[in-house]
Amino acid sequence: MGPTAATETFVGRHADVALLGRLSREVVAGRGQSVLVEGDPGIGKSALLAAGLRTARDLGCEVFWAAADELGQPFPLRAVLDCLDVVGRAEDPWRADILRLLRQEHSPGVTGTGDAVLGAAEQLLALVDRACEAKPVLMVLDDLQWADQASLLVWHRLTRATEQLPLLLVGAYRPVPRRTELDQLRRSAATRGGVQLSLRPLAADEVAELIAVRTGGREVGPELTRLAERAAGNPGYLTELVDALLRENAVRVVGRVAELAGRAVGWSAPASLAAAVADRLGFLSDETTSALRVASLLGAEFAVHDLAVVARMPAAELALLLAEAVGAGVITEAGNHLAFRYPLIRQALYDGTPIAVRTALHREAAKALAEAGAPTSQVAQQLLPAAGSEDEWFLDWLAGAAPILTHRAPQTAIELLRRAIDQVGSDDPRRDVFASWLATSLAGMGRNADAAQQAQQVLSRTTDPDRVAEMSWVLAYTSLRTGRSAEALEALAQGLATSLAPGWRARLLSLTALVQAVDLDTTTALSTAAEAIEAGQAAPDRFAVGMALHVMSLDRSFVGDERGNRELIDQALTVLGDDREHLDLRLLLLCNRIVADLNLDETAGIDERITSVRALAEQAGAARFTQVHVMMAAYYSQLGRWDDALSELESIPELTEGRYSFLNLHGMLALIAGHRDDRTTAAVHLKAVQTEPLAIADDRRNAGYVLLARALACERDGLSVQAVAELSPVLLSPQTGLEMNVRYLCLPELTRLALAAGDRETALSAAQQCLAEADEAPMPVKEAAAARCQGLLERDPQRLVTAAEHFRSAGRRLELANALEDASVLFGEANDLVRARAALSEAIEVYTELRADWDIRRADARTRPYGVRRGQRGRRARPTTGWESLTPTELRVAHLVAQGRSNPDIAAALFLSRRTVQTHVSHILVKLAAHSRSEIAREAAHHPVSTVD
Numbered sequence: 001m002g003p004t005a006a007t008e009t010f011v012g013r014h015a016d017v018a019l020l021g022r023l024s025r026e027v028v029a030g031r032g033q034s035v036l037v038e039g040d041p042g043i044g045k046s047a048l049l050a051a052g053l054r055t056a057r058d059l060g061c062e063v064f065w066a067a068a069d070e071l072g073q074p075f076p077l078r079a080v081l082d083c084l085d086v087v088g089r090a091e092d093p094w095r096a097d098i099l100r101l102l103r104q105e106h107s108p109g110v111t112g113t114g115d116a117v118l119g120a121a122e123q124l125l126a127l128v129d130r131a132c133e134a135k136p137v138l139m140v141l142d143d144l145q146w147a148d149q150a151s152l153l154v155w156h157r158l159t160r161a162t163e164q165l166p167l168l169l170v171g172a173y174r175p176v177p178r179r180t181e182l183d184q185l186r187r188s189a190a191t192r193g194g195v196q197l198s199l200r201p202l203a204a205d206e207v208a209e210l211i212a213v214r215t216g217g218r219e220v221g222p223e224l225t226r227l228a229e230r231a232a233g234n235p236g237y238l239t240e241l242v243d244a245l246l247r248e249n250a251v252r253v254v255g256r257v258a259e260l261a262g263r264a265v266g267w268s269a270p271a272s273l274a275a276a277v278a279d280r281l282g283f284l285s286d287e288t289t290s291a292l293r294v295a296s297l298l299g300a301e302f303a304v305h306d307l308a309v310v311a312r313m314p315a316a317e318l319a320l321l322l323a324e325a326v327g328a329g330v331i332t333e334a335g336n337h338l339a340f341r342y343p344l345i346r347q348a349l350y351d352g353t354p355i356a357v358r359t360a361l362h363r364e365a366a367k368a369l370a371e372a373g374a375p376t377s378q379v380a381q382q383l384l385p386a387a388g389s390e391d392e393w394f395l396d397w398l399a400g401a402a403p404i405l406t407h408r409a410p411q412t413a414i415e416l417l418r419r420a421i422d423q424v425g426s427d428d429p430r431r432d433v434f435a436s437w438l439a440t441s442l443a444g445m446g447r448n449a450d451a452a453q454q455a456q457q458v459l460s461r462t463t464d465p466d467r468v469a470e471m472s473w474v475l476a477y478t479s480l481r482t483g484r485s486a487e488a489l490e491a492l493a494q495g496l497a498t499s500l501a502p503g504w505r506a507r508l509l510s511l512t513a514l515v516q517a518v519d520l521d522t523t524t525a526l527s528t529a530a531e532a533i534e535a536g537q538a539a540p541d542r543f544a545v546g547m548a549l550h551v552m553s554l555d556r557s558f559v560g561d562e563r564g565n566r567e568l569i570d571q572a573l574t575v576l577g578d579d580r581e582h583l584d585l586r587l588l589l590l591c592n593r594i595v596a597d598l599n600l601d602e603t604a605g606i607d608e609r610i611t612s613v614r615a616l617a618e619q620a621g622a623a624r625f626t627q628v629h630v631m632m633a634a635y636y637s638q639l640g641r642w643d644d645a646l647s648e649l650e651s652i653p654e655l656t657e658g659r660y661s662f663l664n665l666h667g668m669l670a671l672i673a674g675h676r677d678d679r680t681t682a683a684v685h686l687k688a689v690q691t692e693p694l695a696i697a698d699d700r701r702n703a704g705y706v707l708l709a710r711a712l713a714c715e716r717d718g719l720s721v722q723a724v725a726e727l728s729p730v731l732l733s734p735q736t737g738l739e740m741n742v743r744y745l746c747l748p749e750l751t752r753l754a755l756a757a758g759d760r761e762t763a764l765s766a767a768q769q770c771l772a773e774a775d776e777a778p779m780p781v782k783e784a785a786a787a788r789c790q791g792l793l794e795r796d797p798q799r800l801v802t803a804a805e806h807f808r809s810a811g812r813r814l815e816l817a818n819a820l821e822d823a824s825v826l827f828g829e830a831n832d833l834v835r836a837r838a839a840l841s842e843a844i845e846v847y848t849e850l851r852a853d854w855d856i857r858r859a860d861a862r863t864r865p866y867g868v869r870r871g872q873r874g875r876r877a878r879p880t881t882g883w884e885s886l887t888p889t890e891l892r893v894a895h896l897v898a899q900g901r902s903n904p905d906i907a908a909a910l911f912l913s914r915r916t917v918q919t920h921v922s923h924i925l926v927k928l929a930a931h932s933r934s935e936i937a938r939e940a941a942h943h944p945v946s947t948v949d
Contacts, residue, residue, distance in 0.1 A: 013048050016197060020052035023168055023195070027136045028059050030932030032162030034189045036144075037172040039199030041344055042236020042273045045172040048199070049140050052170060056138040061168070062131055067142035067339075068151070069299040071385070075377050075409050076117040077102070079151035080124055082301075083141050088336055094130065098123045102408065103375075116407065118625075121154050122618050126904040126914050128158060128167065133902035136166035143300075143343065144173035144182060152181045159189050164921045164933060201233025210235060211258060214242045215251050221259030224251065236342065240276035243329075247283070278348040283328055288321040289349075292330065296349040297358075297365050297382065301339040309372045310365040362386035367393055376404045380412050390423040399430050402437040410441045417441065432462050439474050448478040459494070469495055469504035476511055485519040506535035506544030513551040522558070525551055546576040546585055553592065558701070560743075560777035566596040587617055587624040591631055598635055599744075601781055601810040606635070607911040614913050626652055626661045629913070633668055640813025640850055642672050643887040647923065651915040660702050663689060667705025674712040675814075677853040682713060704730070704742035711753060716854055720757040727753060731765055744773065744781055745815070748788040752822065755792060767793045780806055788819050797826035797835070804839075817846035821859045828866025836868045844870050851878065883943055885927045893920045897933050898940035 023033050039045045046067075053063050066083035081087065086095045098120050131137050141147065141155065158169055173182060190196065202210065207228055208220045220228070231238035245251045245260070252261050270276040281289060294311045295302050304322065308315045322338065325331045330345055331338050340346035353361065366382035379401070383394065398405075398420050405413040417438040424431045435458045442451035455475040462468060472495025479488035492512045496505065509532035516525035529548040536544030549572035556564035569589050576582045576589075590613045597606055610632060617625040629648045636645035649665055670685035689706050707727050714723035730746040747770040754763035767789035774782040784806035791799030800823035807816035820843035827836035840863050847855045860870075879885045886894060889910070896906045903917045910917070921933070930936050 013044055013051070013199075016048055016199070017051045017055075019195070019197075020048070020170070021055045024052065024056040024059050024061060024138065027056075027061065027138070027166050027168040030136075030166050030934035032165050032167040032169070032932075034159040034162045034169045034192065034194035035171070035197065036186060036189055036194065037170065037197045037199065038175055039172070040234070041174060042234045042342075043199045043201070044235045045199060046142060047235070049142060049170060049172060053138065053140065056136075056168065059136075061136045061138045062134070063138045063140070065140040065142075067300060067343075068144060068147040069301060070143075070146045071297075071299040071381055075381065075412065076148055076150035077120055077124070077154065079141060079144075079147040080154045083139060084124060084127060085335070086124075094123070094127050098127070117150050119618065121150060121157075122914070124154055125157060125161070128161065129165065129902045129904050129914065132165040132167050133900060133905070136168070138168045138170065140170045140172075142172045144171045144185075145177055145179060149181055152185060156185050156188055159185075159192055159194060160922075161918065162194075163192065164918065164925055166932070202235055202238070203233070207231070207233060207238060210238060211242055214239065215246070215253055215258035217253040217258035218256040219258070221257050223260045224258055227260065234273060237273040237276055240273065240280065241270070244270070244276065244279055274344050274348060277342050277344045278352075280328065280330060280345065281348065284324060284330065285321075288324045291318060291321045292325055293349045293353055294361065294365075295331075295338075296340075296346045296353075297361055300343050300346050301334050301337050303337050306369070306374070306378075309374070310368050312368060359386050359389050363389040363391070363394070366397075370397060376401045377409055377412070380405055380409065380416060383416060384412065387419060390419055395420055395424060395430055399433050402434065406437055406441045406444065410444050413441045414438060414445070426461075432458055432464065432467055436467055436470060439471060443474050443478055448482050452478045459491075465498055465500050466504060468498045469500050469508060472496075472508060473511060476508075476515065480511075480515055480518065485515050488515045489519075502535060502539040503541040503544065506532055506539050506541045507547070509535055510544045510547035510551070513548055517551050517554050522555055526555055542575050542577065542579070543582055543585070546572040546582065546589075549575065550585065550589060550592075553589075557592070557596070560773050560779070560782065562596040562599045562777070562779060564777075566593060566600075569593045569596065583616075584624065587613065587627075590616075591624060591627050594631060595634070598638060599781065600779055601812075603635075603811075610635070611908075611911045618913060629916075630661050630664045630668075632916075634664070637668060637672070637814075639811050640846070641887075641889070642676075642850055644889050646672060647889070647916055647919045651913065651919045663699065663702045663706055667703070667707075667709055670709035671705050671712065674709050674716065675850065675852040675854055677716070677857070679713075679716075682709065686710060686713060700729070701741050704746055708742075708746060708749065711749065712854070715753060715858075720753065721759075723753050724750065724757050724759055724762055728762060731762075732769055744770065744779075744785040747773075748785050748792070748815075748818070751789045751792050752818075763793060781810065781812070784815070784819075788815075788822065791819075791826070792822055795826055795829065797823040797830065797832075797839075800826065801839075813846050813850060814852070817843040817850070817852070817855065820846075821855070821862065824859070824868060825862050825866070828863050828868045831866075833866075833868060836863065836866065837870060840868055841870045881927055881929070883928065883939060886924060890920050890924050890927075893917060894924050894936055894940050895945050897921065897924075898937035900937075 020035070023035065026033065037045055037048065049065070053065060056063050064083050064085065066079060066085075068079040068082075081098075084095070086098055089095050090099055101116050101123065102120050128137065128139070139158070141151075144152070144155070147155070155169070155171060158167070161167055162169055171185075186196065208225070211220045211224065211228060212218055228238060228241065231241055242251070250261050251258055253259075270279055281292075284292070291307070291311055291313070295307050297310065298306055304315065304318065308318050311318065322331065326333070326338075329341055332341050333339075350358070362382045363386040366379045366386065369382060370379045379397070398416055402413060402417065405416070417434045420434045421431060421438065424434070435454060439451050439454035439458065442448075442454060452475050455471040455478070458471045459468060459475065462471070472491050475491040476488040476495075479485070479491065489512065492508050492515070495508050496512070500508070509528055513525045513528035513532055516522075516528060529551040532548035532551075533545050536542070536548065549568050553565045553568035553572065556562070556568060569592055572589050573586065573593070576586050578586075590609075594606060594609055594613065597603060597609075610628070614625070614628045614632075617628050629652050633645040633648040636642070636648065645668065649669055652661075652665065666685040666688045670682045670689075673679075673681035673685065686706075686709060707729060711723040711727040714720075714726055727746060727750045730743050730750060747766045750766040751763045751770070754760070754766060767786075770782070770789045771786040774786040784803040787799045787803040787806075791797065791803065800819050804816055804819040804823065807813075807819055820839045824836045824840035824843060827833070827839060840859060843859055844856055847853075847859065863870075878887075892910060893906055896909060901909070903914045903921065906912070907914045907917045912920075921936075924936055925931070928936060928939055930939065
């Protein structure tokens with residue numbers, strides 16, 4: 001695809017063209033950049049971009065170009081899809097995968113099938129990565145002011161990629177209309193050092209140069225100069241003005257001076273650029289103008305086949321008319337499509353059609369496209385601007401298209417469904433169909449309050465059993481999301497009181513069990529889950545059975561029985577199979593399965609399992625992708641790979657889930673910062689969760705890292721009693737009565753802190769509960785945690801050594817160092833200085849490896865009173881800059897970058913996500929003070945691969 005040239009003889013932007021040329025040369029050298037160009041219509045944005053395209057192509061760059069379409073704005077990713085020519089190059093397997101994902105025609109399912117738009121966005125970003133692996137890339141997107149929100153999000157994320165890819169990203173936009181997303185994009189680009197151009201009008205000498213080029217002269221006479229002043233330096237207006245004069249033979253060149261012909265001295269110039277480009281249409285036949293008026297309904301760019309369908313004309317007849325329009329310079333070729341030479345030409349045709357006629361034409365275009373088998377989204381595109389034309393055909397079409405539209409373009413579905421509801425009467429059976437899909441669309445967009453209100457309205461009037469069940473589900477699920485379990489249970493009870501189809505009854509029972517489990521009514525939840533399984537098997541309904549087994553697995557997890565939890569998860573996954581409708585539940589179960597493996601210290605093959613889960617979540621764009629990052633961070637944190645854990649957490653572009661991710665993300669970040677004595681960072685993340693995180697049961701389950709970080713901060717500040725108070729909520733009581741995640745990490749620390757504060761009662765309670773937990777649900781890590789607690793309580797260093805042996809074999813680095821530190825203190829108390837020094841030296845070596853500066857200071861302070869000195873053992877602290885500062889994972893990434901691998905390829909090789917690799921590459925660039933991947937490669941050449949840890 002290519003640009004519509006605003007003027008083939010573009011002049012007057014020499015400095016800007018030179019800037020794009022310099023940036024094109026830099027991107028060939030491996031240094032990416034982001035450029036934003038702002039300018040009024042006709043000011044020369046398109047011509048500047050065209051000049052940039054020519055320079056980049058001459059330098060061997062791969063060039064992608066598109067202009068966003070005002071009519072295409074409501075459809076997710078359309079602008080970026082056009083830019084990367086995804087449809088036009090569908091034979092490419094990567095592009096074909098993106099199209100398959102976006103074209104899936106199925107309902108969103110009762111818990112969600114993942115977000116195809118987010119999934120496609122991830123794949124588009126990977127596509128750019130791979131393109132940059134082959135050669136430098138220039139991406140140009142004109143008319144950003146019309147780009148859909150999803151495309152702007154991808155563009156925003158690509159600006160980050162320019163820091164490490166040979167990617168020149170150029171976006172152009174008009175100052176009006178103003179859009180919040182575009183303002184955010186400008187600010188983000190500025191913070192990353194992006195270039196921002198604001199195109200000014202041409203100066204007098206530049207105006208003269210342009211006129212001379214257009215007329216074939218070398219100078220411009222005074223009369224033509226005075227007339228040209230009407231253009232106010234706008235090159236688009238000036239070009240149209242001169243072309244109009246040339247068409248009327250109103251310019252003569254004498255002695256190489258271009259001047260108005262005598263009869264044109266008093267010629268009245270068009271009042272504006274819009275009028276000037278509209279004047280060009282006056283040279284076309286009525287038939288061609290009529291065809292172009294229909295084409296304006298399709299947007300600034302259109303396919304000839306679509307125009308033939310909408311205009312209801314044979315392609316051969318249409319081709320003659322389009323040839324006339326091309327000859328007159330009204331339209332131009334744009335790859336496999338045609339495009340209006342100026343957006344203002346299309347706007348003049350569009351606005352020149354009376355609104356009532358235009359609305360009817362859009363409606364007729366929609367019907368023609370639907371009859372021709374056009375995609376649902378393309379038909380909806382025509383219906384959006386046809387408000388007020390909601391006739392029977394529209395209502396019937398929407399009733400059938402709502403499931404697909406809800407999945408592909410929920411915002412568009414919401415708009416059309418609201419219009420349909422306003423149109424139909426209260427006794428029309430389609431009203432509840434529209435209202436139900438509206439509730440589903442709102443729920444899918446995360447607009448829980450609106451979805452709940454809509455579902456309640458449907459429930460207040462419908463008697464259809466399936467509709468009652470579906471809306472009861474939506475109402476209950478949105479209530480559960482927002483922590484209103486009582487309302488969720490009430491909605492489910494009312495739904496179950498209706499005569500339901502067996503499948504729906506089983507599903508509502510399974511959701512009831514989940515709400516009861518979240519609300520800590522464990523006995524009732526298990527009973528309801530058993531009833532749901534029985535009903536689901538009889539229906540049969542695999543989802544209901546899978547959900548009920550999930551509830552039962554949660555019960556096993558809550559009481560610390562990870563093996564029982566894992567067995568039930570495996571049963572649920574077998575029942576669900578690979579049906580896409582069950583994707584969200586499958587991802588949840590798969591994540592929980594991996595967490596169970598981590599808790600059991602059974603990590604053989606876990607990298608491959610995490611990779612498969614991550615690929616599934618990434619392809620689907622599911623919100624669970626955030627959970628995968630958090631899960632990976634917990635895994636790396638457990639192994640002492642804290643830098644890798646931080647990279648996982650930093651790779652999360654935004655929190656797309658609720659409290660689980662929020663608490664664990666900030667808790668882990670605060671805890672690692674606290675251990676590294678980074679008080680500022682720890683305080684930032686603790687402030688983010690400073691409100692009490694134990695208000696509801698689900699929060700209490702996921703508050704372990706937060707409580708550990710709070711207690712560490714208090715201990716570091718010398719507030720030992722407060723440190724105990726911060727961690728005491730991990731103790732089971734009649735009020736909490738539930739197993740907290742990572743509780744086995746918290747209880748030994750609580751025992752140590754309580755003993756240090758002189759609170760033996762709390763220490764005893766913590767040790768007893770840790771031992772009871774290990775007895776009730778035997779797991780090596782819990783047995784080791786109980787041994788540490790008992791060793792501390794009984795002042796028995798040998799128990800601590802035993803605990804350390806398991807932590808060492810399981811690769812749990814922090815717990816190993818903690819147990820060794822405790823053992824060193826007790827050996828010192830017993831005046832066994834040899835073993836005290838040995839334990840302390842190994843502990844300090846691990847702390848140094850983790851860069852746990854606070855732990856080193858604490859260990860030294862605790863052992864100093866007993867004369868324990870660690871000598872000179874321990875690794876030298878890692879530098880903060882240069883090759884030696886790279887972590888083991890960063891070293892592997894750097895060498896793979898040096899091999900020319902793309903981020904997706906590196907991700908596959910290292911069992912990481914593309915986003916995590918991107919974060920690692922960013923860290924490497926900063927540490928090496930490098931500006932491109934090629935500079936990383938040059939540095940890596942001086943360091944053999946054998947030096948990688």
